[in-house]
Amino acid sequence: MNPFLAALRKDLLLQWRTRSQLVAVFVFGASALLLFSFAIGPNAAALRQFAGGFLWLALLLASTLALADSFESEMAQRALEGLLLLPADPRALYYGKAVANLLQLTLLGAGLVPVMVVLYDASTARLPGLLGIVVLGAAGLSAPGTLYAAMTAQVRARNTLLPLLLFPLVVPALLGAVKATSLLILGDPMGQLAAWTWLLVAFDVIYWSLCGLVFERVIED
Amino acid sequence: MTALAVETIGLSRRYGRRWALSDVSFALPQGSIVMLAGRNGSGKSTLLRVLATALRPDYGSVRVAGHDARSERELVRQKTALLGHNSFHYEALSARENLAVAASFLGRPYDPSLLARVGLEARADDPVTSFSAGMRKRLALARVLLQDAAVVLLDEPYGELDPPGFALLDRVISELRSRARSVIMATHLVDRGRALCDRALLLEEGRLAWSGPAAQMPTEAPDGSAVA
Numbered sequence: 001m002n003p004f005l006a007a008l009r010k011d012l013l014l015q016w017r018t019r020s021q022l023v024a025v026f027v028f029g030a031s032a033l034l035l036f037s038f039a040i041g042p043n044a045a046a047l048r049q050f051a052g053g054f055l056w057l058a059l060l061l062a063s064t065l066a067l068a069d070s071f072e073s074e075m076a077q078r079a080l081e082g083l084l085l086l087p088a089d090p091r092a093l094y095y096g097k098a099v100a101n102l103l104q105l106t107l108l109g110a111g112l113v114p115v116m117v118v119l120y121d122a123s124t125a126r127l128p129g130l131l132g133i134v135v136l137g138a139a140g141l142s143a144p145g146t147l148y149a150a151m152t153a154q155v156r157a158r159n160t161l162l163p164l165l166l167f168p169l170v171v172p173a174l175l176g177a178v179k180a181t182s183l184l185i186l187g188d189p190m191g192q193l194a195a196w197t198w199l200l201v202a203f204d205v206i207y208w209s210l211c212g213l214v215f216e217r218v219i220e221d
Numbered sequence: 222m223t224a225l226a227v228e229t230i231g232l233s234r235r236y237g238r239r240w241a242l243s244d245v246s247f248a249l250p251q252g253s254i255v256m257l258a259g260r261n262g263s264g265k266s267t268l269l270r271v272l273a274t275a276l277r278p279d280y281g282s283v284r285v286a287g288h289d290a291r292s293e294r295e296l297v298r299q300k301t302a303l304l305g306h307n308s309f310h311y312e313a314l315s316a317r318e319n320l321a322v323a324a325s326f327l328g329r330p331y332d333p334s335l336l337a338r339v340g341l342e343a344r345a346d347d348p349v350t351s352f353s354a355g356m357r358k359r360l361a362l363a364r365v366l367l368q369d370a371a372v373v374l375l376d377e378p379y380g381e382l383d384p385p386g387f388a389l390l391d392r393v394i395s396e397l398r399s400r401a402r403s404v405i406m407a408t409h410l411v412d413r414g415r416a417l418c419d420r421a422l423l424l425e426e427g428r429l430a431w432s433g434p435a436a437q438m439p440t441e442a443p444d445g446s447a448v449a
Contacts, residue, residue, distance in 0.1 A: 006325035010311075013322075017313040017348075073311050077357075082309025085273055086368070087298035088326040 003089045007096020014073055015100055021069055026108055029062035030115045037119045044121055051122035052181030056137065056174055059109050063138075064163045066108065067145040070101055071153035080219065094215035098146040098208070105138035122185045129193075133180045136200040140173025141166075143207040151218050176200040224287065226251045226372050226403035227272060231281035234267055241267040243427040244281070249405070249420065251286075251371070254398050256414035256435050257407040258449035259424035265407035266306065268424065269374045272405070273303040286371050302370035304378055308361040312350040316341050316360050319349060323364055332367065339363045339389065354381040362393065373397055375406040379413070391417065411440055411449050423448060 001009075015022070036054040040046050074080035083093060110131060117123050124130055148165045152158040176199040183193045225248050232245040242264045249255055257265050270276045272285055274294045283290035286300035310319045316336055324331040336342045339359040349357065358381045365373060378390055394417055397404050405422075408414050414421065414435060421438040423431040425448075431439065442448050 001325045001328065003326060006322070009325070010322045013318065014311060014313055073313055076312055077310050078305075078307040079309055079311050081275060081307075082323075082364075083326055085275060085298055085301075085303055085309075086323060086326045087295050 003092035004095050007088070007092045008099055009096075011070070011097050011100035012103070015070075015104060018069070018073070022066070022104060022108070025062050025066045025069075026111050028065060029058045029108060029112050032058040032061055033112060033115050033119055047120040048122050048185065049182075051116050051120035051185055053178045054120070055109075055112060055116045055181060056178045058112055059105070059137070060141065060167070060170070060174060062108060062112075063105055063141045063145060064159075064166065066104055067101060067142070067149040067166075068152075068158060068162055070097060070104075070146070071149045075153050084219070090216035090219060091212050094146065094150075094212050097150075098142050098211070101142040101146050102135075102139050105142050106135050109134035109138050124185045126184045130181065130184050133177055133184065133197070133200070136197065136204060137173060137177030137181075139204045140177065140200060140207065141170055143204065143211050144169050147211040147215060147218060150215065173200060173203045176203065224251045225249065225284065226253055226286060227405065228284045229281060232268075232271065232278050232283055233280040234264075234271055234276060234278050240427050242271070242278075245424075245427075245429045246281075247422060247429060247432055249403065251403055252398070252401040253403050253405075253420055254394065254418045255403075255405045256411075256418040256421040256438070257405055257424065258409075258411060258414065258421055258438065259407075259430075260447075260449060262426075263424040264427040265424055266376050267427075269303065269376050269405065269407055270305070272372070273301050273305075273374050274298055275303065275305075300371045301374060302365040302368035302372075303374045303376070304358075304361050304365050305376045308349075308357045309364065310349045310357065310360060313348060315346045315348055316352075316363075317345040319360065320363060320367060323367055327368065329367075335363045335366055336360075338366065340385070355383055355386055358382055359386060359389070362390065366393070370402070372403045372405070375404065375408075377407055377409070379408060379410055387413075409449055411438070411447075 033054060037047060040050060084090065113130060145166055148162055152161045155161055176196045180193055180196040228248045230246050232242055233240060234242040259265050267276065271278050271283060274290050274297050285297045288296040290297050320335060321331040336345050339362050341356060341359055379387055382390060394404055415438065418435040421435040422429060423438060439448060
């Protein structure tokens with residue numbers, strides 16, 4: 001079997017076996033959306049205006065839990081080291097894990113969209129476009145997130161360190177995703193959506209290429 | 222000239238300021254069954270991990286199955302199998318799934334008879350998290366057999382095993398010998414090691430204190446205490 005497909009299959013199987021974790025992460029994200037709505041108060045226009053930003057903040061916070069969890073099982077019995085000693089190609093291991101994380105975060109984002117619509121009265125007729133932005137934004141979180149989760153997996157303070165490293169790095173992706181989502185919800189009279197989408201695409205291309213190259217250095221002795 | 226399974230020259234490895242291995246040099250011909258003895262903290266596990274390329278040496282050269290462990294790490298990994306203190310398994314997956322994952326990375330079909338060989342066929346579909354320490358060790362042994370490597374590195378392989386497990390491991394080592402595989406086994410069971418192995422290496426505080434035929438390995442230090 002192709003090493004990437006073997007890695008992806010392994011990670012999807014692990015995610016399926018620990019699917020209760022995904023439910024917990026979703027509930028965390030939905031709770032964050034609910035709490036953010038309290039900060040705005042009963043102002044329908046303001047809620048709608050900030051819906052995109054809060055959706056991505058909730059997804060960003062929930063993603064750190066999901067990303068950290070994705071390396072928990074790799075470290076428990078040094079399973080990742082065992083695969084490297086077989087030997088498995090580190091790049092295949094990275095892309096397998098990153099794609100599995102992308103699918104998980106996309107699912108999480110797609111699950112949070114209806115919660116956002118209900119809580120923030122932020123419906124949009126351009127649902128396919130919104131789902132496309134969710135995929136691109138989730139890709140922007142999962143590529144560097146998988147790398148940093150691997151880097152911090154053996155550190156005692158990993159739950160603190162992962163967001164500290166990840167949040168500053170994903171600011172461009174977050175900005176692009178928030179702006180594009182807001183434009184899809186509130187309308188795009190100036191035609192700015194394409195520019196923000198391209199920013200997201202460029203971020204994804206750079207980090208999906210770069211992180212795969214440096215992963216081996218991060219995980220080897 | 223006999224081909225060498227392992228050759229180290231001046232091998233040294235440290236953790237921070239502490240030297241776990243210091244100037245260790247030895248050569249083992251292919252097909253050797255070797256006991257690696259020494260007290261706790263003498264460097265046995267570090268040596269096996271360096272040979273398996275899980276750790277890089279700080280100084281010295283290491284060749285395993287004819288390949289340099291620094292510059293030809295992938296080739297060394299293709300020729301070695303390590304049974305270490307950690308079982309390298311995913312706790313959430315079943316025994317069968319764990320072996321299937323390893324087989325898929327090795328590019329070979331999963332052989333269901335492996336679990337039967339280590340006595341785990343009845344628990345093949347149970348998650349590893351429900352396994353006892355001895356069963357995990359058996360599963361780790363099945364993974365080593367799956368790798369079918371030229372150099373097999375066993376770190377305390379008898380630990381956690383029950384008496385039938387001891388017999389199973391003895392049979393596996395005999396089988397590896399008959400197939401001209403090289404085995405380096407770190408163990409505190411010196412009598413068992415002397416019976417099974419051709420050669421012995423004795424480590425003391427990271428240094429190679431003695432090497433020679435296993436049957437002749439000293440069991441007591443000059444002060445009368447056990448050497449391993």
